[in-house]
Each structure stands twice: as structure tokens, then as C-alpha cells.
Amino acid sequence: MLPIVLLSVFGIVNLFLGFLRSNRVLMPFALAMLALVFGLTCLTGITMV
């Protein structure tokens, strides 16, 4: 459930960052957020096994 909430929130935050119009900011932001959500998913998986 947490990935769904986090990705939605990050998507909306990313929209607000749109005024920057810079891939140097937006891409690392999206990448960092995805890495965070992926890490959380892996942790969930590890705790389930």
C-alpha cells in the first residue's frame, strides 16, 4: 500500500516542480523517489520471506 501512496504523492510533487523545466533536477528527483519506493518494496519482500 505504501508504494501506491508514495508514488502518487511524488507524482504530484513532481508536477509542482514543473516550473523548473530542468531535467537535471526532475530526473534525479524521480530516480531518487523510485529508488526509495523500490527499496521499501524490497524490504517488505525480505520481511515476508
Place this chain on the structure above:
Amino acid sequence: MFDVPYVAQMLTVNNYSVAFSGIVLLTALVLLPFSRSYVAAGEPNLAEYYSLLLFSLVGAIMMVSYNHLIMLFVGIEILSISMYCLAGSDKRNVRSNEAALKYFLQGAFATGILLFGIALVYGATGSFQLDGLAAGIAAPANASLQPMLYVGVLMMVIGIGFKVSAAPFHFWTPDVYEGTPTFFTAFMSTVVKTAGFAAFLKLLVVALPGTSAVWLPTIVAMCVLTLLLGNVGAAVQTSAKRMLAYSSVSHAGYLLLGLVAGHGQLSGPAAQGIFFYSLAYSIATVAAFGVLKLVADQRQREDYAGLAGLARTNPLLAFVMTVAMLSLGGIPLTGGFFGKFFIFTAVASQGYIWLVVFAVLMSMVGIYYYLRPVIAMYMRPAEPGSNTPIVVDGFQAATLVLLVVLTLVLGILPGFLSGLL
């Protein structure tokens, strides 16, 4: 299996949903570095694209975690609507606009069929919950509603068949994949397909095992047709991107094989096969599209001739593309080999030996067209004007190396992931 329900039991988190969520998130993560060329293009809607990508991942995760048909529908829509917009994101390119319109029209059509099927199944069983559906099918309250149930199940199979580009509902795929900007094509052919097949398997195995007499022959027929049309279609292409589009159809055929073997359980060899295959396929496809995007951006062509001489100008790109092609072709020591091996073993254990033999024959056709880019890169001289090396930044190069390492690790040590489901 560890099950945690959310949203009034409409979503459930378990090993299955976490494993497939991991694949879609990892795929998006390794794909993102290839979006960098938008800086040079001066794209004004960058933030919207990234947001749509993140929202589409929400839809994909809902599709792999659903426990209620409405949640499946909402997940498919969140994913699809984001992808319609991204398919048309190159607004000045008429082919991108065409791709978006075609994708939207077929997607709306498929959604209508799926929704109609859900309504009929609900009418026959009185439940949207997966376990309620299974119980309603096992002990029907009214036997006269059986025909409605069967029609509903078939319509759901057709609706999801459209989404995963299974033949004969695949006709939109080559045009849409070709017209969509390459970065989003890669996303479409990996994340959408993985989420679609995870949702498909869950639907058939958890909710509809009681109607396998209806859907199993349908899936077998779709599987044979998808393998045939996908592989033969890919073999006659001259554009590498269009070949990858048809190859994506053929991979839907191999994943459909997993559905054939999957009736009965969500944690058996078939689910493991689909999981492993999806992971290996996604990694190899991102690598292939990543190289193709870099080449297409700088050489302005997406055919095999555009790849000619790449081994001399960019040995790293040629090597990455070669490993990706070998993995997609199912050659040993790559992840694609064990993906096919697990699925074929699961199907053979269910007694469908003829289907495995047919799939192996189709894999041989696959090797023919996967070697064509390799031959172009290593054995053909570069076209005049294409002798300059492709510029690859450090981040993209590191991502490509990571993808090669992952493909080889999956092909050499497949055991460390096989116990996840």
C-alpha cells in the same frame, strides 16, 4: 502465503504482489536514465512526463495487488490513461500522434469489453472479490446463469488479451510501438506487459479456476497464434524498433504459456516461471531499447542499417545490444534462457508437450531475427555519415553495464530468485 489486506480487502499485499511490484519498479528505475536526451530537445513538459510515469506505476502496482475486480479495472485505467498521453508526448511528430490515437481507441475498446465481462461475471456470481467469485463459480446459486458467466469470462480474457497484445488482439502493437517515443515504448513493452500478465494469472488462478474448461482452450489458441504471428512478423521486419515490437508480441505468447500451466495455484512453477521470465525479459528489453534510443537519437534512424558498424564506433553499446538479443532469444548463460526453461518445464509437467515443441520451434525463428542486429553491428560497415561514435554519458553507460550484469547473473545463478513465489 503471507496476505495483508488493504482498502476494505480490495488490495492485498503478499509475496506475489511484492515480487511483481519489484519488477515494475526496478524496470522503471533502470529505464529512467535514458530520458536524459529530453534536455537537448528542450522539452517543455518534462515534469508532466515524469509524473505520468510515476502515476502509471501506481496503476501497475494496483494491477498486481488487486483482490477485487473494480480495483483491477481502476489499476488498468490509471496505467492505460497515463500511457495514452505518453504515447503522444512527441506532439510535433505525426506518428506519435497516430500512435496515441490508435492506442487510445483500441484501449477504450478493450476496456469496454473487459468492463462488460466483469459485469456479466458479477451478475452470475454476485461478487467482485476474487475468493467470492471462486466460491460463486464452485457453488452456483442459479445454474441458468452459467452461459452468462462463461460469456463474461471470455470477454474478460479478450479485454486483458488486448492489453497484453496477445494475438489476435495484437494488431495495434507494431504501429503504436513504432510511433511512440522510444523511451516510452520501452516502458510500455515492459511495465505494462509485466503488470498485465501478473493480473491475468491472478484472475485465472484465484478467481476463475472453476471455469478453466472455457478459458483454457481459449488461452491455448491465443498462445499458438501469438507465438506464430509474433515470431513470423518479427522475422520479416527491416526496422529494429518494429522488430522489437513484434518480438514483444511473441514474448506475450511465451508468457501465455505460463498461464496455460498456471491453473490451480499462485505460488507454483508457472507463477515462478512468469515471474522469472518477466524479470529477464524486462531487463533485456530495457537494454535493447536503451541502445536503440541512443542510436536513433544521434543517427536519426531505427532500422538495422542504423546499427551497422556500431561494434567499431561504440563497442560497449554493441556488446550490451548483443547480450540483450541473446537473452531475448533464450540463449544459455542469459536470463532469457532460464525464463523460457522454467515456463516450458511448467507447461510440459501439465502434459502440453506439443505446445512446448511448438514454442521451441518458434524460439528458433526468434534466434534468426535476434541475430540480425548483431550481424549488422559486428559484420557490416557503418553507413556513410554514421561513422561518428554515439555519445553516451557515464550514468547511461553504468546503467547499461548493470543491465548486462543482471542478465548474466540471472542466467548463471537463477536459483536465488526462484524461491520468491
